[in-house]
Amino acid sequence: MDQIDGIVIHVTSEPRYFCVATAAAEAAAVACDLGPAAASQIKLAVTEALANVMNHGYKGRTDRPIRITLAPARDHDRAGLSIVIEDECTGVDLARIQGRPLDDVRPGGLGVHIIRKTMDLVEYRKRSNGEGISLRMVKYAKVG
């Protein structure tokens, strides 16, 4: 078996199951010494990311696969947590993954803003096998 430095969780795109991944991400953040405030932000970012996969990537389908990988991260002296969320959705234009203008007050379009503001690093990529999107998010502990 390949050695994995971290935790891998497989869920379907059914929102009732997302709590497993969000709770794991929050616990992993605490284990990585990120503190309760950062752990809460990570939980929120993962919640938003999974909802985006279901709502936009899978267009509401709840039976599609999502893989979440949690692993320690490091940037110079800072410890952190890396979260990678991979799906198999098709036809998504990476350039169109963005929130709505914030002065246009209406429901929806805020998830990407929340992810980008709560995490230190956010990268959307096509998966290497050509099917689906990989979202990598990293949160580092505050220095001092």
Place this chain on the structure above:
Amino acid sequence: MADTEGNLQGTQTLDDGFLVQLSGEIDLTRSPALRADLMKLLSSSPKRLVVDLTQVELMDSSGVATLIEVLQVQRKDGRKLVLCGLQDKVRSVFEITRLNEVFVIVDDRSAAQQA
């Protein structure tokens, strides 16, 4: 799996409307029920709706969207929506999305009834 118990824990009648107490995590699994509960309250056209978020541990963008819908209904009819008791982690969501400039947000229930 997710506990899908509703977020609406109680409703109190005010002189000019209602105060609702929410709790728990307001996310994609619970927002639709919360939206239905709040829209039901709005059907009686309260002049003021106070939403106490003191016991809310997490609110994602679906929860925020629900409150935007409620705000739009209230404002369209010249009525008020006031949020109070936000924990820092919930308040930060409103700040990130700049909705703290759109909603009336106060510290507690007492202030909410005067806002």
